[in-house]
Amino acid sequence: MSRIGVFVCHCGENISRTVDVEKVAAEAARIPGVAYATDYKYMCSDPGQGLLKKAVAEHKLDGIVVAACSPRMHEKTFRNAAKSAGLNPFLCEMANIREHCSWVHEDREEATEKASAIVEMMVARVKKDRKLVPITVPVTKRALVIGGGIAGIQAALDIADAGHRVVLVEREPSIGGHMAQLSETFPTLDCSQCIMTPKMVDVANHPNITLHTYSEIEAVEGYIGNFQITVRKKARSVIEEKCTGCGVCSAKCPQKKIPNTFDKNLGFRPAIYVPFPQAVPNTPVIDREHCTRFINGKCGVCQKVCGPGAIDYEQEDRLIVEPVGAIVVATGFELYSISEKPKGSPIKGYGEFGHGTIPDVIDGLTFERLASASGPTGGKIIRPSDGKEPKQVVFVQCVGSRAREKGISYCSKICCMYTAKHTMLYKHKVHDGQAYVFFMDARTPGKSYDEFWRRAIEEEEAVYIRGMVSRLYQKGDKVVVMGSDVHVGVQVEIEADLVVLATAVQPRAGADTLAQKLGISYDSYHFYSEAHAKLKPVECATAGIYLAGACQGPKDIPDTVSQASAAAAKVMTLFARDELEREPIVAKVNERNCVACLYCKKVCPYGAVEEKEIRDRQGNLIRVVAYVNPGVCGGCGTCQASCPSKSVELDGYTDEQIMAMIETL
Amino acid sequence: MTNSAQTIDPALYAAVTDAVRAEARKVLESGAVAAVVGWQAGRRAGTAMPTIVTDPAKAADLIFSPACVNNLALYLTKAKKEVRGKGKIAIVAKGCDLKALVGLMGENQLKREELHIIGVVCAGVQGAAADRSLPLSEATIAGKCRECTVHTPENTDVTVGTLTELPHFTPTESAELARLEAMTPAERWSFWKEHFSRCIRCYACRQVCPFCYCEQCLCDRNRPQAVETTPRPAGNMAWHIVRAMHLAGRCAGCAECERACPMDIPLNLLNRKMARELKELYGHEAGFKPKEKGPLAEYREDDDQSFIK
16 A cells, blocks of 8 residues: 655645635545644645655655645755655656645635545546656767857857857857947947957957858757757859958949848949858858859859859858757847838738838938948938938837737837937937937836936937827938827827838848747747746757747846846756766657557657667667657656557656556546 | 440450459469459359469469459458468458558558559449349449449559449438438437348358458456446447447448448448548548558647547
8 A cells, every 4th residue: 555645735825715725635545555744834834844744754745736736836946855855856746736726726615525526536546556766867168159249259159168069050141140230239328349359359350260161050859968950051153262352242232232231232342242241260151143154154253253162153052060058049129120021920911101112211220221331322312212311210119019910919129228228329320410219108128227317308309209100101311200299189290201110120031940940939929939038038948958049038138138148047957967967757668568559650750760770699680669768858748648559658657557547537 | 324224345355364363363373463352153053252363383273253242351460470481471452452451551450562463444343132144334333432432543553444334323321321420419320320230240241351360359358347248238239339439430332341241330421421520620531541640540730639629
């Protein structure tokens, strides 16, 4: 007969408010095999755990059921307590009477009855629990960082400085991300490139960092400590090892009228180009879509002028496999564009703002390029339509963000501050100009942030109008801004020379596809989900994968850098050990029963199932069966559900246990 | 237009028999295969039974006739230790049997390169209650053969026989299926309840099915017991639901289960219904190509979810 201890938690009042915990404990004491049952106000507290440990010794318990919250919350806590009391931790299970019972019911009597039923089921399960030993797997001390913006750069540098190898993969031809496009940064107005480029160079020169630019993640296999990453190095058409970065190819390229995406299409670039002068690596790439050579084969100038002979028109995409132990995802954001409805985006279009057809209506990032000393105008603020200096500029905040009716309910977080910065940059360059800002409310929490915003109004004379903009339209060479001023309660109409929209921060297009490759979860906007909003803000629910920067949610530079360093610290914690312990909740095949139909292999989402040949001592094949690699198995139980002969079972969730649980009902 | 007087010429089967014997002798003599799985004449006149021939001299025992009802694929799974250990095997296969072979290849039970498939052109086989002395006609032909689309098997190593023009037979399977689908859910439930209540749990349907190749059936397990083993209504229902679900997307319709059932439960009707569901929901038809994954082992975003209510 089992000797099981049942501990019913009040969870303060979270459980006891709706469930009669004393009664649940008393009922549990009557279940055959239960040697001890009690209730306590906070089982997870020190005295609560002490109670459990004491009971194990006093009542010689061989199994434990803690009726409390979700196992996701405290299973580890109680298993550790059981372990320190000398019990195998996997003989301790949780009966969730909080999320599954007290929180979702109102009727006290019925909830109490249900709680007792849940406890009885878990007692039945614990009776058939086996002692399990954690699985140890080796750790590859090499990290992958996806995304070479400030988040990826910071994470890569921190991990590399700690002495571990890092593979940094960037989709664009250069690292730098959005920060390389910014002019000056709030709240100190230091030049973005001046603080960014040294870090980029550090990445390029770091002996521990392998940089793959113009590359994408093709496939991800494996698990924490043992990932196999296939990186697609897109054909650059330039041999990186040979190129000296002299720039002659770009200078001589006859095709010069390609809109420069780095400058938000304000200027032009040749077909063979580096995105910006400080690019890392300083190796150009041929834009095959626009290159004459690739369109009709009738050029080849760059190859002729290239001294080192680095141009290779025949170059093909290469697939490189990188073994890594941890992954930092730092894929960043993009700004919502009012000109089109982004594919897959929940946002509806902005027809009332002209759908992007009015040339002097631009977004915040375009303004950054206008204001940037290294930008297409050399830092001179002019309007895109006729190159004139705008004397009245209207900034509109919350375009897309906080607009439930448009499809996005979140706040993009950075726009209040960067719009305040824009008004200052504008005032510094156009002294007789006037900036207006339409805003819902200013959100300036952060060190020196509110002071910065106040300065924009009080010293730089920006006029802040609390209200929304209902329409923008072209009238002559002006853009008419129709809005409301809710403080005064009047409709406002401003004839602006330039309108700057603070459009919503969104995850990168394709964020969902990458998440599917990585096996991490994302929200309805495709921002990546952290394991716990408060206590695990940089970890993914998938072990060994960490988040940094705006791919998780809108973030400014200080927050992004902090999170990147936090993610790096998590990677270093993982790399501090040579071996990793994994929960032994994995599937095992009953080899006497398995007929190797390999249905399990077809359904396994982790690719953990292999074919195994059983041979006798002479080497004759006796039979073929399925084999589950315990290092790869994620313990989801899909194989168990699909096996026609029930020859594969998940430890701790065997059919026998599940049936025993059902039978108590 | 149905013509009950019209019969299938027995000469078609005689020609196939000669060709099967010749092919079997050839592959056995050359040593290309170790054994040939086929049919031989049964003890009673007009009957046939499965046989395994290893001696080239015995190749002359092989026959093909309307009495060759058995799906021989069975002998490559259930009895695999005895048969498959011998080396490369030749198997005589009708179009419908071939579908089972293809399915078994997709489930890792057979390897194409280890088989020599002698496909036979088949005009039909006898129904369970047919008078063995009569040639095949509307009165004697099996239900599955009335709507057969695979008279000539494809992707075999060799196919023997020539198909002649066949009489038109009244489709019975699709008529039954239509009748079943026209029922209300309550009527359908009581229809099956009545049929399954007669089940004596002899498991002949399981033993004769090439796809029921598990060495220990889940329904025989007792720790934990998933299905009650005594022939009582609840256990019977559970068994037949498990059988139907496990065959969904796999059963190619050889109808051996229905033929073997001593209680005349219309098992193939249930199999056909499941097959139709799979075709309508996922465009899947069993037995044509060894697929990577079956529709029930694969999730696609565009899968029909309308059945989730």
